[in-house]
Ligand SMILES: O=C(O)CCC(=O)C(=O)O
């Protein structure tokens with residue numbers, strides 16, 4: 007038998023409501039989500055409520071237009087190595103821009119005015135509508151995780167401590183004959199990333215057996231993946247998804263990422279730490295971690311998260 011193409015599990019979120027997080031449909035979706043997170047650290051969510059015209063505006067005009075701007079203009083958004091503009095680093099011309107606090111119209115407008123001094127209403131409306139939609143999905147997944155771990159009483163304060171950014175990515179300089187890795191294997195440092203690839207595929211997720219699953223885009227599907235901050239929060243129960251991007255043609259993607267707000271420390275609730283589940287990580291500041299992760303010490307560490315904040319656990323296999 008030929009090797010069967012592995013596929014990422016798909017969970018249907020249509021009809022689920024963040025304000026009514028219960029009932030048989032919700033519970034069924036939650037079981038599927040938690041099983042997928044355990045195995046892959048990610049899954050596909052069918053969540054088609056974003057209007058087609060928003061999607062069209064995003065991928066047909068907003069994203070291509072922003073990357074067509076002069077480099078100096080795009081580079082006005084540099085803050086640190088993970089936030090802001092990233093580019094000019096590989097021969098495949100990967101570049102990306104991050105819009106901080108994207109569900110908020112005022113923040114997006116501030117961002118837009120750096121690029122277009124007279125403002126850009128279409129840009130602002132499209133980005134905020136998209137970000138609010140993806141944030142809803144993000145918060146449903148957070149809710150499922152908190153329910154599943156029996157730590158729901160901490161959910162509201164946790165959600166209030168989050169901030170959301172949208173990252174736009176451009177894989178240019180193509181087409182080329184052979185598909186090539188243009189964003190190398192990595193894990194995301196944040197809590198959850200909601201990825202939207204439009205038509206052109208490229209995202210690949212690594213399984214525990216070191217096989218790569220190619221994620222096929224579809225019009226109403228978002229890929230949901232957990233990052234290292236979620237690993238810390240869940241005391242190591244859920245590993246961040248290892249992924250990369252391989253392409254042979256021009257590709258755009260749009261991501262929403264959740265981060266703790268500046269100054270918030272992440273640590274697992276005491277309810278999920280006990281003799282059988284000893285504390286795996288010291289309280290974690292993602293911004294400090296980002297500085298470490300891209301420092302020579304962080305880059306050379308086998309596991310930069312553990313090197314940064316791992317607690318010494320006697321019973322651990324490593
Ligand atoms: O473009 C994608 O599909 C994913 C990009 C990614 O993994 C990242 O920016 O961290």
Ligand SMILES: [Fe+2]
Nearest residue numbers: 192193194249
């Ligand atoms: Fe990533």
